[in-house]
Amino acid sequence: MVDTQSLALVLAEPFMQRALVGGLLTGALGGLLGSVAVLRELSFFSDALGHSALLGITLGILIGVNPTLVLIPFAVVFAILVNQLVERSSLPTDALLNIVYSTSLAAAILFLSLVETYRGGIRQLLFGDILGVSTLDLIVIGLLLAAALIYLSLSMRAQVLLTLNQDLAGAVGVQTRWHRLAFIVLLAVVVAVSIKAVGVLLISAFVVIPACAGRLLCRRFPVYVCVSAALGGSCALLGLLASGVTNLPSGPSVVMVQFLGFLAAMILSSGIFRRRQRPVAESLTITSSD
Amino acid sequence: MHSPVLVVNDLSVERSGRLAVEKVSFELPSESETAVVGPNGAGKSTLVAAILGLLPRSTGDVQILGQPLSDNGNLPGEIRSQIAYVPQSLALQGRFPLSVAEFVGFGFDPPGPRWPWRDRRERQSAIEQALDRTGCIDLRNRLLSELSGGQLKRVMLSFCVVRPRQLLVLDEAQAGLDVPSNERFQQLLLQLRRQEGWTVLHVSHDLDMVRRSSDQVLGLNRRLCCSGSPDHTLTPERLIDLYGPNVVPYRHQCHG
Numbered sequence: 258m259v260d261t262q263s264l265a266l267v268l269a270e271p272f273m274q275r276a277l278v279g280g281l282l283t284g285a286l287g288g289l290l291g292s293v294a295v296l297r298e299l300s301f302f303s304d305a306l307g308h309s310a311l312l313g314i315t316l317g318i319l320i321g322v323n324p325t326l327v328l329i330p331f332a333v334v335f336a337i338l339v340n341q342l343v344e345r346s347s348l349p350t351d352a353l354l355n356i357v358y359s360t361s362l363a364a365a366i367l368f369l370s371l372v373e374t375y376r377g378g379i380r381q382l383l384f385g386d387i388l389g390v391s392t393l394d395l396i397v398i399g400l401l402l403a404a405a406l407i408y409l410s411l412s413m414r415a416q417v418l419l420t421l422n423q424d425l426a427g428a429v430g431v432q433t434r435w436h437r438l439a440f441i442v443l444l445a446v447v448v449a450v451s452i453k454a455v456g457v458l459l460i461s462a463f464v465v466i467p468a469c470a471g472r473l474l475c476r477r478f479p480v481y482v483c484v485s486a487a488l489g490g491s492c493a494l495l496g497l498l499a500s501g502v503t504n505l506p507s508g509p510s511v512v513m514v515q516f517l518g519f520l521a522a523m524i525l526s527s528g529i530f531r532r533r534q535r536p537v538a539e540s541l542t543i544t545s546s547d
Numbered sequence: 548m549h550s551p552v553l554v555v556n557d558l559s560v561e562r563s564g565r566l567a568v569e570k571v572s573f574e575l576p577s578e579s580e581t582a583v584v585g586p587n588g589a590g591k592s593t594l595v596a597a598i599l600g601l602l603p604r605s606t607g608d609v610q611i612l613g614q615p616l617s618d619n620g621n622l623p624g625e626i627r628s629q630i631a632y633v634p635q636s637l638a639l640q641g642r643f644p645l646s647v648a649e650f651v652g653f654g655f656d657p658p659g660p661r662w663p664w665r666d667r668r669e670r671q672s673a674i675e676q677a678l679d680r681t682g683c684i685d686l687r688n689r690l691l692s693e694l695s696g697g698q699l700k701r702v703m704l705s706f707c708v709v710r711p712r713q714l715l716v717l718d719e720a721q722a723g724l725d726v727p728s729n730e731r732f733q734q735l736l737l738q739l740r741r742q743e744g745w746t747v748l749h750v751s752h753d754l755d756m757v758r759r760s761s762d763q764v765l766g767l768n769r770r771l772c773c774s775g776s777p778d779h780t781l782t783p784e785r786l787i788d789l790y791g792p793n794v795v796p797y798r799h800q801c802h803g
Contacts, residue, residue, distance in 0.1 A: 296643065410662065410663060411660040411661065411662065412660060413663055414653045414656050414661065417645060417649075417650075417653060418653060420638065421637040421638055421639070421643075421645075421650075421691075422634045422636070422637050422638060423601075424596060424599070424601050424632065424634055424718070425632055425634050425637070427599065427600065427601045427620075428599045428601065428630055428631075428632035428716065429627065429628075429630065429631070429632065429654070429658065430622075430624060430627035430628065430657075430658025430659070431658065433601075471644070472641075472642055472644055473642065475644045476644060476646055476688070476690055477644065477645075477646055477649060478644055478645045478646075478649055479663060480644075481644035
């Protein structure tokens with residue numbers, strides 16, 4: 258039975274307060290970058306990055322360095338290499354990414370089985386441990402959120418035109434290679450930083466679900482980006498609160514709340530379309546011959 | 548006498564290990580319209596992409612408004628902002644949360660980083676004028692992904708006309724349009740070209756339209772097979788040279 262007293266007790270714990278702030282920031286970050294990633298059909302790329310992160314962590318353990326320190330450079334190098342592979346190969350992108358992520362996951366599990374002391378931690382890596390988020394983690398995620406916000410605000414034209422047509426973007430002066438690479442590196446860093454809280458298996462949900470919900474609801478690009486970030490943050494907060502009071506695992510709880518948010522967006526968007534499309538269609542019969 | 552807006556000299560472009568464009572040279576006089584015609588796989592889109600700096604050149608030089616295109620395809624920002632481009636299509640699968648007015652606004656913004664709230668009033672006024680001139684003002688709040696093919700192409704012209712430019716490049720912009728939409732697009736393009744003083748380079752398969760609207764025609768099949776006025780280049784003999792012996796060219800008497 259959930260009551261306000263148990264909720265208050267949970268909220269009074271410092272680790273829970275850090276977890277809530279961490280969830281809010283990670284969720285917002287996922288929604289923010291997810292808004293562009295989903296339009297650019299990079300959802301599967303974020304999934305592959307998440308799975309490869311496990312390999313990065315494993316390599317850190319094997320060479321005796323703190324896995325968190327290894328993870329960010331590993332994810333960036335990995336993302337650049339995969340991007341090069343996708344650009345140069347004639348094979349379909351989804352097939353290539355499937356090869357990359359299943360191979361890196363298999364390699365990580367094989368390496369992990371060699372490390373006696375880490376066998377018990379595999380569950381944490383797969384599903385995340387938001388309750389273990391430190392103050393330093395919060396500072397890093399907060400700085401990353403600020404950097405992502407500034408970059409996306411300054412490069413909104415480049416991001417949109419690059420998504421719509423790469424040649425159009427290049428023709429009107431967008432540095433297409435630079436922006437493609439910058440976004441992929443940013444996505445890799447965000448995935449690497451969020452892995453600890455969210456886990457390898459669920460990280461793509463943080464990127465994809467709030468953005469898809471936002472896409473259903475919004476008709477203007479900046480609003481879409483903000484709504485995706487807000488949905489990501491609020492769903493993470495609600496999911497963590499639900500997890501705290503019901504004692505269920507935190508990562509899966511957040512994803513279930515995100516899914517409920519997505520369902521609500523689907524229902525709301527169908528209603529919005531019915532209201533808005535009628536007058537536009539009527540005016541078109543007078544003004545357009547197309 | 549105006550200097551040419553575009554000068555292409557001895558341009559060759561390699562794609563997938565073979566020369567897709569070989570030793571092509573031509574000039575676009577100011578305020579003229581030039582059509583690039585040729586069969587599928589002739590290198591027309593590759594030529595356009597190399598001219599715009601989107602593909603690396605194997606040999607040759609390109610000058611736009613007197614400025615040479617650098618080896619890595621860069622141009623000074625003030626020259627780049629004089630170029631408009633209309634591609635065949637936009638990637639609008641599913642629901643794309645971008646309104647027509649927002650898209651046209653991105654045509655107003657100069658290259659480089661920019662805060663979204665800069666020049667807000669001037670930008671809004673330019674968007675309204677551009678949409679009005681292309682007959683798209685009623686579409687301003689529609690999503691780009693909700694438009695028909697004809698509407699989308701006219702909105703792309705709004706994107707081009709939202710700020711003054713000199714060079715307009717169209718890569719099979721009429722692909723997929725039905726006859727009335729194509730006709731409307733052509734009329735609008737002609738009207739805007741005259742008003743704006745655009746120099747136009749367009750890739751097209753519509754030889755009837757090319758004959759009617761172009762000052763110069765470039766017949767491309769990897770190499771430049773023929774060039775000159777439409778009457779000089781679009782003759783049955785030259786078309787058979789360009790497209791092969793299975794082509795049976797005919798001419799509408801009403802245009803003859």
